[in-house]
Amino acid sequence: MVSVFRRSLSFPNKPTPNRPSKPSLSRHTRSISLPCRSHPLISQLKDHITELQSWSSTCDSSSAWLVDGLNRLTELHHCLDDTLQLPQTQEALRRQPHYSSVENLLEQFLRFVDVYGIFRSSVLALKEEHSAVQVALRKRNESKVALYMKARKRMSNEMSKLVNEVRHCTRSSESVSPNSVNVGDVELAVVVTDVVQVTVMVSVALFNGIALSLGPRKSTTWRNMGIMKKGKVDDQYQGIHEFEQVGIRSLLGLRKKGAEEFKATWKNMRELEISIEGIETCTERVFRSLINARVALLNILTS
Known part of the structure; x- marks a missing residue:
């Protein structure tokens, strides 16, 4: 025999005066606008910028x-070059009014390329003079020392001029105009401007360090030299240790130096040679990355 089951219907209890009703659940109202996510390359650019700021x-x-x-600067500009190849980046730059921002960015990168081109030539000339004085050092011949010291002083003056040149990049107008309703355009504008600023920062550290180390006036830091700007210290970068170890005092009187003193001088010269070669190699990479970034910008402007 099959049992018959009756279906029962349940209704919600009506609120009574002595029994309050349950509070209604609060619901979050979602926005109909979708969040704008950055491209991973933009995030990488930000990471490189942060690392360089910490490095400073x-x-x-x-x-x-x-x-x-x-x-680190080379890696930053490689990432910038990859970012400039993105279609959305190119579209964002083309949306700039009359391409004025892109043209300004091109001028800034042209200045960077020119500055690093001059620096490469100066480093090569110093490297040749350094090799020549090392030969004289082994023979304890001081005839090349005067020429070497003149080359150091000449490079110090050139580095001071390069500092002024590279600073013009930050004195000019913004790289990319952030006046846009597009969130992605604004983010790109900020990041590209930061790229220019950290490039100037690293360049000033390099040029100032060499100018301070090779110049006739020796001091430990720019801070101690009292270089001020609007009540604040303009530069915090120090001279380069390996450059400062080799001076005119260590190179004069070679024939009168004892074996230990001569050995120490030779060691400092070798360390400086390695430092010059390292800086030369790295600046060559920076120079190439700057050219690539400028070519990418030029392609965007002319396409």
């Missing part, structure tokens, strides 16, 4: 520190 705060006045900064 850990100055230790060594050539290894400068080489590290130059390598």
Whole structure:
């Protein structure tokens, strides 16, 4: 025999005066606008910029520190070049009014390329003079020392001029105009402007460090030299240790130096040679990355 089951219907209890009704559940109202997500390359650019800013705060006045900064700068510009190849980046730059922002960015990168081109030539000339004085050092011949010191002084003056040149990039108008209703355009504008600023920062550290180390006036830091700007210290970068170890005092009187003193001088010369080669290699990479970024910008402007 099959049992018959009756279906029962349940209704919600009506609120009574002595029994309050349950509070209604609060619901979150979602926005109909979708969030704008950055491209991973933009995030990488931001990471590179942050790393360079942290690098600047850990100055230790060594050539290894400068080489590290130059390598980080090269990676930053490689990432920038990849970002400029993106269709959305090119569209964002084309939306700039009359391409004025892109043209300004092109001028800034042209200045960077020119500055690093001059620097490469100066480093090559110093490297040749350094090799020549090392030959004279082995023979304890001081005839090349005067020429070497003149080359150091000449490069110091050139580095001071390069500092002024590279600073013009930050004195000019913004790289990319952030006046846009598009969130992605604004983010790109900020990131590209930051790229220019950290490029100037690393370049000033390099050029100032060499100018201070090779110049006739020797001091430990720009801070001690009392270089002020609007009540604040303009530069915090120190001279390069390996460059400062080799001076005119260590090179004069070679024939009168004892074996230990001569050995120490020779060691300092070798360390300086390695430092010059390291800086030369890294600046060559920076130079190439700057050219690639400018070519990418030029393609966007002319396409």
